[in-house]
Amino acid sequence: MEKVFGRPKSLLAVRTHYCPGCGHGIIHRLLAEVMDELGIRERTVGVAPVGCSVLIYNYIDCDMYEAAHGRAPAIATGCKRVHPELTVFTYQGDGDLAAIGTAEVVHAAARGEQITTIFVNNAVYGMTGGQMAPTTLVGQKTTTSPFGRSAKHSGYPIRMSELLATLEGAAYIARVSVHTPKHILQAKKAIKKAFETQIKGLGFSLVEVLSQCPTIWGLSSKESLDWVEKKMMPYYPLGEFKVPKEEKV
Amino acid sequence: MEKRFMTGNEAIAEAAVQAGCRYFFGYPITPQSELPEYLARRLPEVGGCFLQAESEIAAIYMVFGAAGAGARVLTSSSSPGISLKQEGISYIAGAWLPCVIVNIMRGGPGLGGIQPSQSDYFQATKGGGHGDYRLVVLAPSTVQEAVNLTMEAFDLADKYRTPVMILGDGYLGQMMEPVEFKKRKQQSLPPKDWTLTGAKGRPRRIIKTLYLQPEILEQRNLTLNRRYQEIIKDEIRAETYLTEDAEVIIAAFGTVARIAKSAIRILREKGIKAGLVRPITLFPFPYQTFAQISDKIKKILVVEMNLGQMVEDVKLGVCGKAEVFFYGRTGGMVPSYDEIVVEVEKIVKEP
Amino acid sequence: MKESIKKPFYTDVLMAGFGGQGLMFIGKLLAFTAMKEKKNVTWIPSYGPEMRGGKANCTVVISDEEIASPVITSPHALIMMNNPSLEAFESMLKSGGVLIWNASLITKQIKRKNITAIPVRANELAAQVGGEKAANMVMLGAYIAYTGVLAKEAVVKALKEFLGAKKSHFFSVNVRAFEKGMECVANIR
Incomplete structure (x- = not known):
């Protein structure tokens, strides 16, 4: 009998440490599927962030670095400059990429660094227990914005995709979500496109993935999916913000 | 061999190239900017890569990435910039990666001044970044010695899988003296069987510093410490x-x-x-x-x-x-x- | 006792002027020439933003022996291009040392008594041979003629190599200025 669905080869057969309902597992799987489909597992090097997904190297079957908080794009740059033939990606959360690592990602994009970044935005710091992130929505309660994020006090959440799309060196920038099967399929397409952008040498590519964090949000799994749709998507619209020039033609 | 008349900064840069270094990541700061300036021209000649980073922090992590990918790699800075690099130096030490870091010291604390100083001695020799690690620290007193020690530094880094620092002052960087670049004897160095090159035909490799179980982290630190003891036994020079x-x-x-x-x-x-x-x-x-x-x-x-x-x-x-x-x-x-x-x-x- | 028969050669010189007057250049050229003549040399500059405005200075040490300190507290010779430099460095000169000063620009009185002061109208002399910018080379010529540290031919040969192909068009004016400086000291003597 033909097997129509199974574990991607690039995904290790181990149980993850993620909470029930977390989006990381889905995003890892999409990443692994794309690596399989492009046949790049053996020539891919990944860079793990600091955050919930620091242990991604226990789940994805390729060479990996573990970065310091926010520094993944710099490490990826060092690796890629030594081995331009490899496919190099970073996997980063919102605290990692949009707060402490803002400079690194902006300049990697500005240089048109031939790397791919998977940016998981769940609007909170997960691993450290639910503090306010640079992407936390106005009014959203976290342990460090207990009365809800005040724009007057803490400013506004950053739309990283839109910001990065203004840079010449950025070739492919998209925002996707993984809260419904349909959105998951779209997310995979974007991730694949991002890797293809790198393989073709067109420049920096990044996919921002809106992801649910039921544990920290204090919601059920089902409620957290609705929260992505109703609260996050109005502020963080999905779509492609920049596509490689060759595709525009 | 014909002598060349060079500043310490340029001579260190050329010595790195002759030691097989092909990658440099850094950020400008007085009084060491002639070093990156030299390599910006020189490295492309030998098929290498010079990249000016957005900060010293980014530069040291580019070094982390290049070292993990198996390259001989250099970064240089002066005191305030070296302070910024300390986080990355701790990670490089913890990940057992080899690299060479040049500190052409100027007066501090803070922005301090740009004139020569040796006030980063504690920072260089007693840690600098967090955690149980040491740097090998070499202190040349002439431009020729800076050349010799820079070449040797790459071998020491590879031999012990550790970052090595060349610690000079502003005068060493700015001063010109005649120098010779003598080829160093080929050293027998351990194979780099830990580099990230894509997991083709072998199990995947991970370069990391996070060890949540204290028993394991202790073992790793003890391994590092055994290396330091070897260094103490074999590498002291005065x-x-x-x-x-x-x-x-x-x-x-x-x-x-x-x-x-x-x-x-x-x-x-x-x-x-x-x-x-x-x-x-x-x-x-x-x-x-x-x-x-x-x-x-x-x-x-x-x-x-x-x-x-x-x-x-x-x-x-x-x-x-x-x-x-x-x-x-x-x-x-x-x-x-x-x-x-x-x-x-x-x-x-x-x- | 051999040392007492022939002491190994050693000298040092500090030169200073406005940034752009070419003091760094003649300092490097002097050291480079001495290197070509198989001497040990060090050249150490003042560095940083001060160079662009006020006083740029450098110190050259030339020796048969290994050079210990490249930083010199009381140099054997001074080459001074302007008033601020003279004010800053005159007191440092070793007793019995030589002070070569640019009489085209320096208006201050020389205070030191126990030294030899040699005025050189460097800017005028340089202008005579076709370029006031070569005043630095006039000063170097005067220094070489007075001290005899290096042969004229050695300096000229090194200058050619030092300028390289890119700046070779400066060669002849620089040589003429250098010769003017040497002549000027010969005339004094």
């Missing part, structure tokens, strides 16, 4: 100058040691038998040299371009067997040989 008949010893490193040599020549003309001990490796520190010398010489003057840092290590070496005096200038001021002569005359007169 120069002694006119110590045989000396009644008083000056201890100094880098540029100050050269100034001290001039002072010693003047003192000897005046009939005071002074000698010099110059640590070349600051970690590992030549404690034993000081232990031995203090068996017979009872007065030691430590001279530094800071307010007393290496003097603490000298005291550890001497272990109470001799009197240890200190003379230092700070903030970019350089002690003169005349000042050193006066200090030595003072301590020799003391009963």
Whole structure:
């Protein structure tokens, strides 16, 4: 009998440490599927962030670095400059990429660094227990914005995709979500496109993935999916913000 | 071999290239900017890559990435920039990656000044970043020695899988002297069987520093420590100058040691038998040299371009067997040989 | 006792002027020439933003022996291009040393008595041979003629190599200025 669905080869057969309902597992799987489909597992090097997904190297079957908080794009740059033939990606959360690592990602994009970044935005710091992130929505309660994020006090959440799309060196920038099967399929397409952008040498590519964090949000799994749709998507619209020039033609 | 007339900064850069370094990541800062400027032209000639990073922090993590990918890689900066790199240096040490870091020191704290200083001695030799690690620290006192030690630094880094620091001051970077680039003997170095090159036909590799179980982290740190013990056993270097008949010893490193040599020549003309001990490796520190010398010489003057840092290590070496005096200038001021002569005359007169 | 028969050669010189007057250049050229003549040399500059405005200075040490300190507190010679430099460095000169000063620009009185002061109208002399900018080379010529540290031919040969192909068009004016400086000291003597 033909097997129509199974574990991607690039995904290790181990149980993850993620909470029930977390989006990381889905995003890892999409990443692994794309690596399989492009046949790049053996020539891919990944860079793990600091955050919930620091242990991604226990789940994805390729060479990996573990970065310091926010520094993944710099490490990826060092690796890629030594081995331009490899496919190099970073996997980063919102605290990692949009707060402490803002400079690194902006300049990697500005240089048109031939790397791919998977940016998981769940609007909170997960691993450290639910503090306010640079992407936390106005009014959203976290342990460090207990009365809800005040724009007057803490400013506004950053739309990283839109910001990065203004840079010449950025070739492919998209925002996707993984809260419904349909959105998951779209997310995979974007991730694949991002890797293809790198393989073709067109420049920096990044996919921002809106992801649910039921544990920290204090919601059920089902409620957290609705929260992505109703609260996050109005502020963080999905779509492609920049596509490689060759595709525009 | 024809000698070349070069600044210390340029000579260190060329030495790195000749040692097989093909990657440089850095950020401009006075007084070391001639080093990256030189490599921006030189590395493309040899198929290498020079990249100016957005910050010292990014630069040191580019070094992390390139070292993990198996390359010989260099970064350079001066004191405030080296402070910024400390986080990354800790990670590089913790991940057991080899690289060479050049610090052409200027006065601090804070933005300080741009004139020569040695006030990063503690930072270089006692940690700098967080965690249980050490750097191998080499302190050249001439441009030629800077060349030789830079070449050697890459071998030491690969041999022990550790970051190695070349610690010089602003004068060493800016000064010009004739230099020769002699090919170094091929060293037998351990194979780099840990580099990230894509997991083709082998199990995947991970370069990391996170070990949540303290038992495992302790074991890793003990392994690191065994390496440091080997380094202490095999790599200590110090120069002694006119110590045989000396009644008083000056201890100094880098540029100050050269100034001290001039002072010693003047003192000897005046009939005071002074000698010099110059640590070349600051970690590992030549404690034993000081232990031995203090068996017979009872007065030691430590001279530094800071307010007393290496003097603490000298005291550890001497272990109470001799009197240890200190003379230092700070903030970019350089002690003169005349000042050193006066200090030595003072301590020799003391009963 | 051999040392007392022939002391190994050693000298040092500090030169200073406005940034752009070419003091760094003649300092490097002097050191480079001495290197070509198999001497040990060091060249150490003042560095940083001060160079652009006020006084740029450098110190050259030339020796048969290994050079200990490249930082010199009391140099054997001074080459001073302007008033601020003279004010800053005159007192440092070793007793019995030589002070070569640019009489075209320096208006201050020389205070030191126990030294030899040699005025050189460097800017005028340089202008005579076709370029006031070569005043630095006039000063170097005067220094070489007075001290005899290096042969004229050695300096000229090194200058050619030092300028390289890119700046070779400056060669002849620089040589003429250098010769003017040498002549000027010969005339004084």
